[in-house]
Amino acid sequence: MKKASLIMIIGSLLLLGLFKFPLWHIQLEAPQYPDPLGMHIFIEGIQGEEEFDIQNIDGLNHYIGMRTIPKPEEMWEFEVFPLVIIAMVVLGVLIGILGFIGKVGYNWFLGWFVLMSVLGVLGMYDFNAWLTDYGSNLDPNAIMKLTHPDGTPMTYSPPLLGHEKMLNFDVTSLPHTGAWMMFVGMSLTVVAFFVGRRKREKRA
Numbered sequence: 001m002k003k004a005s006l007i008m009i010i011g012s013l014l015l016l017g018l019f020k021f022p023l024w025h026i027q028l029e030a031p032q033y034p035d036p037l038g039m040h041i042f043i044e045g046i047q048g049e050e051e052f053d054i055q056n057i058d059g060l061n062h063y064i065g066m067r068t069i070p071k072p073e074e075m076w077e078f079e080v081f082p083l084v085i086i087a088m089v090v091l092g093v094l095i096g097i098l099g100f101i102g103k104v105g106y107n108w109f110l111g112w113f114v115l116m117s118v119l120g121v122l123g124m125y126d127f128n129a130w131l132t133d134y135g136s137n138l139d140p141n142a143i144m145k146l147t148h149p150d151g152t153p154m155t156y157s158p159p160l161l162g163h164e165k166m167l168n169f170d171v172t173s174l175p176h177t178g179a180w181m182m183f184v185g186m187s188l189t190v191v192a193f194f195v196g197r198r199k200r201e202k203r204a
Contacts, residue, residue, distance in 0.1 A: 001106065004196035005099035008109050011188030012092025015085050017181035018043050024127075025049070025176040026158055028057065030169045040176065043081040045072035065142025066156060067134065077126060088116055092189065099196070106196025113189045120182075128160045
C-alpha cells in the first residue's frame with residue numbers, strides 16, 4: 001500500500017497546478033486580427049493571453065450587446081473554486097498518508113476520484129451555463145442587432161469545447177495546462193487504486 005499511497009499523494013498534489021496555470025483557453029481568430037485574441041481562464045479569474053486582449057474583446061462585445069469580461073469579484077465561482085481545489089488536495093494527501101500508515105484501504109483512493117469527478121462535472125456544467133448566459137443575455141440597446149433569417153436574435157455563446165464560427169470569428173475553446181495537470185493527477189489516483197488492490201490480492 002505504500003507505493004499506492006505515494007501515487008495517491010502525488011496525484012492529489014498535481015491539482016495545485018491550477019493555481020499557476022490556466023484551466024481553459026478560448027481563442028478568437030478573424031481576418032482583421034492577424035494575431036488572434038485569447039483568454040486564459042484560471043480558477044481565480046480571467047486574463048488576456050496578451051496585454052490588450054481583454055480590452056479588445058470587450059470592445060468587440062460592446063457592439064453586439066455582450067457584457068464585459070467579468071472580474072474575479074463579479075463571479076462567486078472565482079472565490080469558491082480555489083477553496084474546493086484546496087480542500088480536495090488536502091483530502092487526497094490525507095487519504096494518501098492514512099493509506100501509507102495502514103489506516104485506510106485502497107477503496108478510499110477510488111472514492112476520492114469519484115468525488116473529484118462529480119465536482120468536475122458540476123464545474124463544467126456551471127461554466128457552460130455561464131457561457132450560454134454570457135452569449136445570449138444581450139443588451140437590447142446594442143449598436144448592432146443581428147438576427148437569424150427567421151427574425152430571432154443571434155446569440156454568441158462560445159463553445160464549451162471545440163470550434164465554432166461566430167460571425168467572422170473562429171472561436172476555439174480547449175483545456176489548458178492546469179486542466180491537463182488535473183486530469184493526470186486524477187488518473188494517478190485511479191492508478192493508485194489498482195496498485196493498492198493488486199498488492200492486496202497478492203497478499204491474499
